[in-house]
Amino acid sequence: MTQRTPPSLLPTAPRPTDRQQAPCRILVVEDSPLNQMLVTAILAQAGYRADTAANGLEAVMAAQAGGYDLILMDLSMPEMDGLTATRLLRDLPGPAGRVPVIAMTADTDDADRVRCRHAGMNDHVAKPVDRLLLLETVETWLRAPSPSPEASAGFGPCSQAAPAAAGEVLDLEVLAQLAQDLDAELLADVLRQFVEETRERVARIAEETDRAVLAREAHTLKSTAGTFGALALCGAARALEMACRTSAADGDRTEAEGDGAADAVEGLRGEIPRLAGEVVAAYRAAGYPV
Numbered sequence: 001m002t003q004r005t006p007p008s009l010l011p012t013a014p015r016p017t018d019r020q021q022a023p024c025r026i027l028v029v030e031d032s033p034l035n036q037m038l039v040t041a042i043l044a045q046a047g048y049r050a051d052t053a054a055n056g057l058e059a060v061m062a063a064q065a066g067g068y069d070l071i072l073m074d075l076s077m078p079e080m081d082g083l084t085a086t087r088l089l090r091d092l093p094g095p096a097g098r099v100p101v102i103a104m105t106a107d108t109d110d111a112d113r114v115r116c117r118h119a120g121m122n123d124h125v126a127k128p129v130d131r132l133l134l135l136e137t138v139e140t141w142l143r144a145p146s147p148s149p150e151a152s153a154g155f156g157p158c159s160q161a162a163p164a165a166a167g168e169v170l171d172l173e174v175l176a177q178l179a180q181d182l183d184a185e186l187l188a189d190v191l192r193q194f195v196e197e198t199r200e201r202v203a204r205i206a207e208e209t210d211r212a213v214l215a216r217e218a219h220t221l222k223s224t225a226g227t228f229g230a231l232a233l234c235g236a237a238r239a240l241e242m243a244c245r246t247s248a249a250d251g252d253r254t255e256a257e258g259d260g261a262a263d264a265v266e267g268l269r270g271e272i273p274r275l276a277g278e279v280v281a282a283y284r285a286a287g288y289p290v
Helices: 033-045 056-064 082-090 094-098 110-119 131-143 172-181 184-207 211-227 231-252 255-285
Strands: 025-029 049-053 070-074 101-105 123-126
Touching: 025 033, 025 056, 033 049, 033 131, 033 172, 033 184, 033 211, 049 056, 056 070, 056 082, 070 082, 070 131, 082 094, 082 101, 082 110, 101 110, 101 131, 123 131, 172 184, 184 211, 184 255, 211 231, 211 255, 231 255
Parallel strands: 025 049, 025 070, 070 101, 101 123
Antiparallel strands: none
């Protein structure tokens, strides 16, 4: 049985001040129900009150009502992406327009950090989410005295998950960390949901022909697979996302010039179902009832 971390060792929310007696209220904007569940569980364990929104449009509507101390914002979402939502948030009058916005992103290069900063975001945390780094970043911005949208000093180098070694299906260290962060029942539940969601997403990837939609599906699979230690699947999803974007960029070239990216897309679409099956088998071999 997984040992729960003693309450005394868990990071706690900032102590209430005279201005704010209730627990800090955080909006988690994320289109993946799995990532919503994991992030809100981490925040609740640390003493925060967390609400969720499934896309940028829902986030803007929720923020207009006010009452949030911080927003965690995914970047790639349907309906409205996180960058567009943040720009709209910064146009809101009063305190709602000054709420710290922290990007949650699996995209970690310099160009992505510049885009986040220019949209008005204050900081970022990489996916897969590291529990301690997430809580440290949240606490930093909650303790900051009335941070302005221009205050974005937190944008520094962002680590990226190491590529999977040949034949390496699962990252057991990631699973061990999840076992520390979540109780045994919740971990088993989220792993089962990850497997179910992955099967549905893999089926959509196999059938989808729109490169932009396919890139978005691959992006989300990359994020969730990394979160739950599915190394090889995460790497294939990352490669598929990049191939889709390259194929779209090659749209104006001749058919012969665009064949490379298009062939990569089709090859990865055929590879991902096999890797997803290997992940399920590896979970079961590791003792997880998925």
